[in-house]
Amino acid sequence: MKTLLFLDLDDTVFQTEAKGLHDHGCANYALEPTAFLESGLAHGFSTPPQRQFLQLMRGVEIIPTTARHTASYQRVKLDIPPPNWVILNHGGTILNANGQPDPSWSAHMQATMQPWLALFNDLNSQINAWAAHHAPGLHARLIGDHGQIFYVLVKDRDKQHAISLPRLRDELLAAWLEPHPELTLHHNGNNLTVMPRSLDKAHAVRFLLEHYRREHPELLVLGAGDSQSDADFLALCDYALVPKHAQLMRKLAQDS
Ligand SMILES: [Mg+2]
Structure with a gap:
């Protein structure tokens, strides 16, 4: 069965250095530069558990699902195969495998x-x-x-x-x-x-799920994200993965 992972990026598979050390409570973690500013300066760092998480997802088709725009997404260096689709701008843009916006989604968003x-x-x-x-x-x-x-x-x-x-x-x-x-x-x-509200990662995820389900009637859909703005797309997935110390995790803890 085909497995998809809709993957939020910031604060899910890397974060700023200060946040990484604080949230994971271990100053000895080997942080690796993962996201870069326009100047080339590293500003996003992954922890060993975050890199291990991506290692475990080998064999799963990963669809980055992020608020980032094209240029800032291109400055993220993840150890994953080139994705077939990328969801950017909170779901406003869907790029295909060639890095081009999907025309029907762009027309819809316009x-x-x-x-x-x-x-x-x-x-x-x-x-x-x-x-x-x-x-x-x-x-x-x-x-x-x-x-x-x-x-x-x-x-x-x-x-x-x-x-x-x-x-x-x-x-x-x-x-x-x-x-x-x-x-x-x-x-x-x-x-x-x-x-x-019509700009939401969930709408873009739903659009891609329809596309995948035409070819794969049976799909396992995973989602990973940390923030309130990820909640609706995570709810479309069979399993939602929320990192420790995430905004969303604090919300779950409060509600329980
Ligand atoms: Mg995030």
């Missing part, structure tokens, strides 16, 4: 995003105006790939995100979002995003 573009421009300006007065390190920008805008991303360049992002949420975003129930906010560490 229609999905069109109604939100003017509103996102407005939100982007409002956040930056708010930041100028209240938290100068905060910066919002529109994130897109292959010519398509997908979401508004806010980060704190001063690394005050534990304070500034919740404040932005409470003082500006909560009221702004209220008339737009079709939009959703994700906050994980120094990343806060506003995007339509």
